[in-house]
Amino acid sequence: MPKTTSTSFYPNQDTFLIAVDCIIFGFRDNKISLLVQPRFLEPQKNGLSLLGGFVKADESVEQAASSVLSRLTGLENIFMEQVGMYGSLERDPGDRVVSCAFYALIDIESQDEKLLEEHKAFWMNINQADKLIFDHPQMVADAIHILRRKAAVQPIGFNLLPEKFTLSQLQALYEAIYNQSFDIRNFRKKMLSMDFLEKLNEVDKSGSKKGAFYYHFKEEKTLNGQTSSGF
């Protein structure tokens, strides 16, 4: 059925459903994982899907994405970044739906288990992402691409790790993000030379007998710090 504007500054224009799809990354067992959910309506009911929802008339697209995230994880004020818009004609066989993808990085431990169960959501290994429905595999691939670019220059470990973490954990995270291993000395040198880690006096004895010092990130600010060097 055609949907068009009636009275408006812009009469007789087509209107569209707009969805948001959230690529929610977590880190567990030294692997990047992805929060997914079986689809609860047709078409492709029970197919594996990213967490998503439709944008409502009274909310911004960003708000819609945040609310999907908090509805499913209970987390608020999480850093999310837009991945892009997906607008091909046939991407959703159910209806014409234009979707905007966002990614978020969360600490798996900090989110609400019960909410996940309620929504039948669960964590899936990232390398299974090609099993997702529609164009969701593409969205995930694009999000990973952005994540890698960003992790190279920014303290992107932030929300994927707990508040306090060891350098070994951080390295494992980076190795998972880039899917390759790094020399331990070079990695530590580089991380410490960037100025965002602070060594704590606390030691984690869980990973080794010797124990490893905890670190934490100095400034949350850096997350928003895009240098908008316009002309």
Add this chain to the structure above:
Amino acid sequence: MPKTTSTSFYPNQDTFLIAVDCIIFGFRDNKISLLVQPRFLEPQKNGLSLLGGFVKADESVEQAASSVLSRLTGLENIFMEQVGMYGSLERDPGDRVVSCAFYALIDIESQDEKLLEEHKAFWMNINQADKLIFDHPQMVADAIHILRRKAAVQPIGFNLLPEKFTLSQLQALYEAIYNQSFDIRNFRKKMLSMDFLEKLNEVDKSGSKKGAFYYHFKEEKTLNGQTSSGF
């Protein structure tokens, strides 16, 4: 007025106008310029606007952007890349409109002057972009950001320059993109060390008495060559 789906797999959902806005960059007089147009309808009639239009039910968002570009310039098959989606509630005072921005790079000389006149479109210096309506200044700033990132590693001179160009022109282009000057020797060394320029036997005598050799880009292919190194 509320617009919602009636019969659909997704009943009773709100629907939206979707616009595309094109940031069309050109290069003239050693400056980056931007193709703009006075708005022809309310609100903000006659305000300076990016070239845009509404997406139609039977076209993809990308197709909508291409068709805006070709309607205004007569050019087809031009490289365009998505900048992002802009979906705040108040971005367009006329109605709730979610917009997807794209940028394109074209050779100013190659486009159709008459079409521009018909649409009252014209080239504006990039540093005047803050005069644009709505959130268009932000879109332009975001596009420049992407352009700079890309130009650092790819032969992005492509469509902004004519088929044949001198290294001086190429340098002027890069200096315009980054809004800074580069050492001539280092610039030439770097450009030539990347493998995409081919020296022609032709000489351009218009810019100097001595004359400068023309170059052209070897492979058009590189434009699409995203290395999608998924897991």
Add this chain to the structure above:
DNA sequence: ACAAAAGTGTTAAGCATACACCCATGG
């Protein structure tokens, strides 16, 4: 002959890479 743009190499510094051994401790 001179003005104006084209063209060309070398050196120094900073950054990324490769690489191997000692430390502290719990079991």
Add this chain to the structure above:
DNA sequence: CCATGGGTGTATGCTTAACACTTTTGT
């Protein structure tokens, strides 16, 4: 006492940055 993961420094190559003079030719 030994197995396990934590922690450390140096030498090399590569990439980037800084820097000044000669060439050509139209006027």
